[in-house]
Amino acid sequence: MASAKSRSPSASPSTDKLHQTWVSSNGFISFGQGFTAFSNQCLPDTNTPNNAIYAFWDDLDPSLTGGVYVKAFGAQTFVIEWAGVPHSTGLARGTAPAETFQIVLQADGSIKLQYLSVGAASSATVGTENATGTVARQLLCNGVGEALRDRKVLLIGSTTP
Ligand SMILES: [Ca+2]
Numbered sequence: 001m002a003s004a005k006s007r008s009p010s011a012s013p014s015t016d017k018l019h020q021t022w023v024s025s026n027g028f029i030s031f032g033q034g035f036t037a038f039s040n041q042c043l044p045d046t047n048t049p050n051n052a053i054y055a056f057w058d059d060l061d062p063s064l065t066g067g068v069y070v071k072a073f074g075a076q077t078f079v080i081e082w083a084g085v086p087h088s089t090g091l092a093r094g095t096a097p098a099e100t101f102q103i104v105l106q107a108d109g110s111i112k113l114q115y116l117s118v119g120a121a122s123s124a125t126v127g128t129e130n131a132t133g134t135v136a137r138q139l140l141c142n143g144v145g146e147a148l149r150d151r152k153v154l155l156i157g158s159t160t161p
Contacts, residue, residue: 021105023080024049025068027056027124029103032131038088040125043136051131053156055080055103055113056148058124061088066098078105087120111156113139121148128156 022034028049035049038059062068066084073079080103086096097119104112113126126146127138139146139154146154 021070021078021080023068023070025062025082025085026060027058027082027085027099027101028052028054029080040123040141042125042141043127043129043138044133045129045136046133048133050129050133053103053105053111053113053128054125056082056099056101056115056121056124056126058099059088060085060099062086064088064093064096066100076107079103080105084117113154113156115148115150115152117150118148118152124148126154 020032022030024030024035024037026036026038030049030052032051035052037049040054040057041047043054060082062082062085064086066082066086068085069081069083071079081101083100084098085100086098089096098117099119100117101113101115104114106112111128121140122143124140125138125142126140126148127136129136137156140148
């Protein structure tokens with residue numbers, strides 16, 4: 001729902017320069033500009049968000065419970081974590097499926113997506129997308145692609161968008 005920015009030492013999918021990283025409550029981060037889109041799209045899609053890493057793009061709502069955190073470990077590693085963030089399903093507090101996952105950015109441009117606890121991934125988008133939304137690497141969209149499960153780790157190399 002919300003979007004907030006923080007400084008990170010990370011490389012974006014489209015450039016190796018330092019950027020401001022925006023963190024969306026809806027399971028993704030973007031570079032240079034924040035987005036609040038809660039309705040996930042399959043990739044690539046020129047509509048915004050763009051220039052983004054989608055770990056679990058879906059309508060998530062940390063205002064119900066859980067939280068979204070960022071932490072830098074030295075100059076090499078930047079971690080964004082969604083901890084126990086439930087889906088915004090209209091269900092009573094504490095009853096919606098919740099997700100716990102991280103995006104780990106390394107200074108060499110590599111990206112790790114790791115999932116500690118997967119609640120309901122059937123309507124999520126996972127992947128990366130370039131600044132214009134014309135090039136993407138989609139790992140999952142609406143149930144097609146990588147099957148997310150507890151303790152799954154996805155590695156994305158530094159040369160892919
Ligand atoms: Ca897009």
